[in-house]
Amino acid sequence: MSSVSDKSQFDHLSEPPLDPHYALKELFHADNHPKKVILGSGVYRDDNSEPWILPTVQKVQPLAPAEAIVRENQDSSRYEYLPISGFAPFISTARQVLFGPLGDKDARVVSMHTVSGTGANSLGARFLAETLKPSAVWLSDPSWVNHENIWGLVGVNVEKYPYWDAATKKLNFEGMIGTLETVARPGDVVLLHACAHNPTGVDPSKEQWKRVADVCQQRGLFPFFDCAYQGFASGNLAEDAWAVRHFVERGLLEMAVAQSFSKNMGLYGERVGALHLLCGTATAAQKAKGHLSRLQRGQVSQPPTMGARLAATILADEELFQSWLGDLKEMSGRIRGMREALYGELVRLATPGEWGHVVSQIGMFSYTGLTPEQVAAIQDDSHVYILKSGRISVAGLNTNNVKYVTEAIDAAVRKHPF
Template sequence: MARHTVLATLAPVPSDEIFDLNRAYARDTFPQKVSLGVGVYRTDEGKPWPLPVVEKVEKKLLEENDPSRHEYTAIEGDIPFLELARDLMFGFDGKNASAEQEEAKKRIASVQAVAGTGANHLGGLFLATHMKPKNVWLSDPSWANHMTLWEMAGVPRKTYPYYEPKTRSLDFTGMMATLEAEAQEGDVVLLHACAHNPTGLDPTKEQWMEIADLCERKQLFPFFDSAYQGFASGSVVEDAWAVRYFFQHKPHMEMCVAQSFSKNFGLYGQRVGAFHYVTTVAGVDIRDTVVNNLCHLIRGEFSMGPRGGCSIVKKVLTSDELTAEWYEDLKVMSSRIKAMRQALYKELVKLQTPGTWEHIVNQNGMFSYTGLTPAQVTALKEKYHVYLLQSGRASISGLSEKNVAYVAQAIDDVVRNVN
């Protein structure tokens, strides 16, 4: 008797490059090995860095010994946390909000998600179910998981130019021309709020204004992925500028934001995130309808967001003192990243490495699109045990005062000798 089995049509799926690279690095016994692959913050000693403010809050929570700390939350998540996350993203004064701000808050429907990945997935699924866009436009290149997430949502993916390899700069002209000519009314345009992954290249404020105008005129739907607020520049205000501009200056345009707390709180494994849907009408009824429909999707997938990590974020953001300490931690991380960019650039200039390397210091955030070829990346790994993605994307956090000269010498060698 014939049996039905999924195995008859199951084909191999390529494994995730980043996690494969991390496993290879972990197995490598070479003493000078360097990991420039995975996107996590590391100290100058190459160690994980639990934020001091997070460690302080963890102790406080342990001392409080709240007996309800393992209980279920609401389907939409921890509501006080969601209000804090919304205020942080959109720039509301949580304690002394004006009447105008209180009214504006009614435009935003917020739910908790499983970090930024879950927020992106939930947003894609919600739009695919209710808006049914013909296409989603992703930057070329973009975070690789964006392709997977929108494939799962069943929305056709298209790409707009973003990176110009010859100049290693933002191809803003190509981006705007493509969206102008080919994007259709109701299409989704995915935008990185700051610290674009993988290139580290962001539009200027003037360019963001042009993008907003184009979206409004062509009736495109902006979908912001905000993974680095505060981590990129050290300022939560600066890194949310694009989102806040769209929200404040384009009130007749709906949009949404996938918000992650993995990088800016160092809560990578805690999976803390939120999804915000912005309506054009400030009304409790329509906001609650959006939340209810999001909750329907959440209930069928994961029931509710994780509690532990959001409790840490909530504790920090409800205390002026702890928030100030968090701001200082953000400056520590962003400053070290910027210092390592400068150090690598200086070493390459000192070595007179062929080509121009200003893009390393002009880029922003955790990653640098180095411009190295796949063959050069392979040579770096095989000859020098320096690990980065085949695209040439390097996690600047993996650099330190101890290894930056070694990495620069390795890059200099492969650039001179490998095509």
């Protein structure tokens, strides 16, 4: 019988900290309290706290046994490998959603179908690290937790520009623009959230976006938009892509956009996304495509098919597209309604503090301004799970739990005053 070793070449590894979202989820699942609530993850839930399969998605892919779906669909090539750049009908329609109806015509844009928004961020980071060799990538402080991880993995120095002003609970725009103007170096990458900033829920105004574009142009900074919530923020695709389209219209900026259909189509696990790179010339775009393909080949070879087929079917069919616009209105509207309900309850209870930001913020998240002490009290006393940063996923609120959650917040704020 062979002996079993008590040593490993990996014994020296330290235990990396658990991602805060997953740590929170584990605690929540271990809790048996009947009224427990989790406001952690960035996933949409309906008014009964259930995942919501968009009615439009169900029209294309009805919930049925796998055999029935396969029999219905006679396309025998559906499980074949895609090209390295992905499913062409998906790329074409995704570009139109992002850049507008003519968005598919610009030969200076090269697009890759990616493993959702994370894959697009990651492929873009790898490509820019290799080609531009920036002295730093500038992330908003705070930003989506994975940004720092993704850029760290490709060996680029991560720096932060001011974003959230804890005192005013608003955007610290002067801090942001001042840092980009005076500290960031030409050739650096600036990561920008196209809309519905994660985690704060605070976006620049159109006038402020114009100033950011000016600074990128004047200082030679490379804008990289992360567009994970188009249509989910305002319910309007053009409105949520305004910043991206404005940067494109400038004509002189080269830029990248990571696009995700996880949230706006509710296709989280299908991993549907794209990376778009706008180059100064069509020739440069062709060369960039070769390098993006090389990187994609080494990471995933070819992207997955099913989700992209679903998305492309919806985006290309006028009736389904209109139906999807209705779904976007429903999701964004329910979230706005929950913001108002939360605010209304806080006012009714006369909870100490100023809470107007809860309704002025946009998208899935609200940076509440709750302190770590208050967050801990909310969890311990009321079994409501919120990230330590005080960020709540408003999508986790519904008409059944919003009163209970507000009472939990009220009690914690009185126990541990600001």
